[in-house]
Amino acid sequence: MDIAQLRRQGRKYLSESEVKTILKDYGIKTTNFTLINRDQIESLEINFPVAVKVCSSDIIHKTDVGGVFLNVKSREELRECYDLITSRFPGASVLVEPMEKPGIEVIVGLIKDRTFGMSIMFGIGGVLTELYNDVSFRLVPLDRLDAEEMIDEIKAQKLFHGFRNIKTDRNSLIDLLVKVSRFGVELEDHINQLDLNPVFVRENDTIVIDAKLVLEPVN
Known part of the structure; x- marks a missing residue:
């Protein structure tokens, strides 16, 4: 880069x-993150629970603006978080990573x-x-x-x-x-x-x- x-x-x-x-x-x-599209959720190889975050160079304080979801426990919840993030922040990416010990x-x-x-x-x-x-x-x-x-x-x-x-x-x-x-x-x-x-x-x-x-x- x-x-x-x-x-x-x-x-x-x-x-x-x-x-x-x-x-x-x-x-x-660092955490092992993945940037995802919605159609990848079903086949995504990842162990739940996960963290789901908005990912954009224009959004620095992600938690303050409602762009972070922790302890997401299923693909259904992941889809819901994905849809919330993409509706709130059009054009931003969605980052998924395991919840770390x-x-x-x-x-x-x-x-x-x-x-x-x-x-x-x-x-x-x-x-x-x-x-x-x-x-x-x-x-x-x-x-x-x-x-x-x-x-x-x-x-x-x-x-x-x-x-x-x-x-x-x-x-x-x-x-x-x-x-x-x-x-x-x-x-x-x-x-x-x-x-x-x-x-x-x-x-x-x-x-x-x-x-x-x-x-x-x-x-």
Whole structure:
């Protein structure tokens, strides 16, 4: 995917499917999504329950506008969700992905500052992000030691050290931070902001559930 070309076309955002495709190119684990048409639903090879989402570069806050349906349990429900999304958002795609086993929800992001350049953010994610504002920052590039320090700087750092026997794959979380840092270094000229939220940190892996990307405007 040519991000520079998308910027020249005047695009401001990437769709969720586009962001996740690029993340996979950087070795970052994301949900296994499929973009579907209605006539594919009957033959779709997927295990229920699933999440069904509107997918468009023009719709960034999908949940706020009624574009996300979780725990869809059958093909009949999937058809209903598909019809609702396509009626509410004409021209948008429909994304389907398995409901993932939950974990500790974190946020990982990139933010470009005009003075300091690209920085990476890490903290508690999901619906609690704005409530607790429990985050740490570093300028990129990031090494593994930097990533470990970022994790240990937040107030909830005990969650990643076996607090109350909660099992999390700390090494895969460190890997994610380093890979996102590399993403930010290599694409700094083209991106303004990246938001991975939520990210599930589970017992044996770390996986990106939702992703948003803001392109750098062309001067």
